Amino acid sequence: MTAPEHLTISGPEDILGYIPHSLGYWPSESLVAMTMQGKRLGATLRVDLPAGGGRRSREAFARTVAEYLLADKDADGTLLVFFADGGFDDDGREGGAASSLRPLLADLECALGLAGMPVRDAWRVGAEYWRNVYCTDSGCCPLPGRPVTEIRDSRLNAEMVYLGSSVGAPPGAASPGNADTPAADDADVMAAERRWDMALAGKRTHRAQFDAVLDAWAAALQTVSPDAIPEGAVPLDSGPLATGEGGGLEPELAGFLRASLRVPAWRDAVLVMAAAGRAAAAAGAEAFGIFSAGTGQAVSCPPLPEVRLSPLLPEQSDDSVGDAAASGCGPDALPGYGEVLLGLSPRVPDWDTLKRLERLMHDLSSCGGGEAQAAALTATGWIEWCRGRGSFADASLTRALEASPGYRLAELLSEVVRRGTLCGWAGRREAAWQKFGSDAA
Secondary structure, rough: OOOOEEEEOOOOOHHHHHHHHHOOOOOOOOOEEEEOOOOOOEEEEEEOOOOOOOHHOOOOOHHHHHHHHHHOOOOOEEEEEEOOOOOEOOOOOOOOOHHHHHHHHHHHHHHHHHHHOOEEEEEOOOOOOOEEOOOOOOOOOOOOEEOHHHHOOOOHHHHHHHHOOEOOOOOOOOOOOOOOOOOOOOOHHHHHHHHHHHHOOOOOOOHHHHHHHHHHHHHHHHHOOOOOOOOOOOOOOOOOOOOHHHHHHHHHHHHHHHHHHHHHHHHHHHHHHHHHHHHHHHHHHHHHHHOOOOOOOOOOOOOOOOOOOOOOOOHHHHHHHHHHHHHHHOOOOOOOOOHHHHHOOOOOOHHHHHHHHHHHHHHHHOOOOOOHHHHHHHHHHHHHHHHHHHHHHHHHHHHHHHOOOOOOOHHHHHHHOOOOOOOOOOOOOOOOOOOOOOOEO
């Protein structure tokens, strides 16, 4: 989408209307905390509201929220929004759910104040009404609250919709008409995958084959429009890859890519190439010692589509990594696989290419199940984690483990997400993914 250069927020309806667009969905039973930098909005954090528990669990929850928000080094204040039902009845009497949040709010005020990010304002948003939790003036804060339609009809919400932003279903929700039904296998792609899996079996440590695999992925990424879908809004029920007439990948290339995802070293190289460039992918593979002397076998690769001049071309990607290496890894070094996969290097990843990769991985995952589907869904989950969207990452990783129980990378990333570990890029404003491409103030 084309983002505005500056989002102007003029009232609480705009702030509350911004949240679903920032997250990609309307949250429920959630705390959303937004940092403030002077009068400018900073980072947005969504966490599940704690279910019961005593004072110690509330205090631990509040400290955890403060620790997450400390990633915004420039924050000097916080806004809190409780998305939960059961606030006030029609007579304006406070419900049990609303009163139970008051001790939690007090603990959050304490933890955030000690962290140097005092709470500047807080709201409660239910199914039908919303209200400021501090306001006692019935003139501006009537009971049981103001209609939620004011949020949905806010000026900023209308502006976001006009600019192409959408609010989708929560992560993991079944798509209409698809109710968790797996996509039907694309017979041609699956047959091609089996053929390529056998052809590649003896070449997994050959440098020439590694280069051919990256050539194929670089070419395939050229077929993807970066504006094909908005980030984080990939439909769960998209059909198999368009072939021929639709201008998508041919079945042979799609099958080859799926077969290559079954080789962990190649899968990781694709992720690193998309984020940090081809030179980093090749150097990291060399550092891991995955290559062995060739045996004279011919390289296996299907015909590749013509590619247009683009920053995705290998020689141009190398240049971008050189700049990243100089800025974060020493004058002659390239970032290692671990540094890239944790978002520690390069200084700023190639978000455009990662968006293309997300689209391509989703299309490949829709062709059939098994290990290749798990690899593609895991890659999608990693991209979402890099964006700081833990809920979407968890949903994709869960689907990966359903496709291939015990899939190692999905298990490792799921543990990282569950612990609330923040990707290095998501923790730095200058590197973080910007859905709207600008600040909000």
